[in-house]
Amino acid sequence: MSKILTPPTTFTGRLRYLGPGFILSAAIVGSGELIATTALGAKAGFVMFWLIILSCLAKVALQLEFGKNAIYSGTFIMHNFNNLPGLRLGKAHWSIWLWLSLQGLKLLQVGGIVGGVAIVLNMAFPFIPVNFWAIISVLITSFWVYKGNYGPVEKGSLVMIILFTAVILISVISLQWTPYAINWPQFESGLQFSLPTALVATAFGAFGITGVGGDEIMYYNYWCIEKGYAAYTGPNDGSREWSDRAKGWFRVMYLDAVLSMVVYTIVTAAFYLLGAAVLHTGGAVPEGYQMIETLSRIFTETLGPWAKNIFLVGAFFVLYSTLFTAAASWARVWGDAFGQIGWMKFGSQQEQKRSIGILSWVLPIVWCLLFLFFQAPVRMVILGGIATSVLLLLVVYVSLVFRYRNLPAALKPSALYDMFFWISVLSILFVSGYGIIQII
Secondary structure, eight states, rough: OOOOOOOOHHHHHEEEEEEEOHHHHHHHTTTTIIHHHHHHHHHHHGGGGOOOHHHHHHHHHHHHHHHHHHHHSOOOHHHHHHHSSSSSETTEHHHHHHHTTTTHHHHHHHHHHHHHHHHHHHHHHSSSHHHHHOOOHHHHHHHEEEEHOOOHHHHHHHHHHHHHHHHHHHHHHHTTTTTTOOOOHHHTTTTTTOOOOOGGGHHHHHHHSSSOHHHHHHHHHHHHHHHHHHHHOOOOOHHHHHHHHHHHHHHHHHHHHHHHHHHHHHHHHHHHHHIIIIIHHHHHHOGGGGGGHHHHHHHHHHHHHGGGGHHHHHHHHHHHHHHHHHHHHHHHHHHHHHHHHHHOOSSSSHHHHHHHHHHHHHHHHHHHHHHHHHHHHHHHHHHHHHHHHHHHHHHHHHHHIIIIIIGGGGGGGOOOHHHHHHHHHHHHHHHHHHHHHHHH
16 A cells, blocks of 8 residues: 655644654753763863854754665665665675674673663662663563554654753753853854864764764664655655655655754753863762763752752663664664664564564663663763764765766756765865874
């Protein structure tokens, strides 16, 4: 039965078909914002606020290219990676092997998130040890992802977005009635383009992990397809009707991506400002098991000691939203990648469901084991952010191929769109390239 659907033409009509951006926002506002961004603000003060804003704004054009690719191709991203021009190693394109080579650090990153969730739960219910909370949280997450499909992931993400956004904005507003109130000279210093050498590695990791990272850009393809954008457009038959439908669903996807960008930019900026205003002033940098206790000061110093419980609720939803959406997203992209390499079957819907089901248990268990072994959530998250910055370079390359080689001529974008696309590409190349050079 055909699922082809005429795209909505009004703003309110398009709002009804949003969803993939909710999942991305829930995934983004977690490790990057609560841990990496706040830690960067605690170390640097206001001086690198510009980098955080750039990180949020610079990548959305690449996300749009991956979303468009999902709509006009109707195929998953690792399948499309495998059809890129260039060297192949065995069954898979070199880009898939490069992606796989970075996943060790990425596993550490989500392991750090598992640790963050466990520490928050231990602070709320201290009679259960941190390590047990880590095990409990991944088992619940695996079961939820294993039993669910797109709908529960979208709805769960939306609820968590609303909760953590409300909590963090209340704290930022309340900050202005405390000794830590942000004044204009402080804010202005954060908009000057400076990058202290001593903080390059931390900044590089934060750039990769804040805003929409390389991972989330890749995940967006799967969620756009599962939402139905590709099915609603239908296969490319070369007709004017098809190109009109594709452009219409592009506009829906644009709105979805831009609104999610607004949410995660506001929340990310808020976390950085709280870290710079409260933690940097007091010389407190979140580390190890004291990470959550240190981070709680951004609430207790602005709202009072009673606000620690509010912080724990907000921190749980911020961190757990990333853990939950990571489990759902990783199971899809890993299953797809293993299918291209030949390690799993990922062709039919039944094979996809089986592979996703297996990985929804295996991956969280690996994350939990890594946390139990390393017990250093902040360091684990920053290392994952560095890998994400490298992954962004691959995403830039693939985006260029999608834009100038794969995009059907009938869907060619405007000159204004291309201008923003190239600003994104050059911004990412500059920051990532500079960071790699400094680290080497």
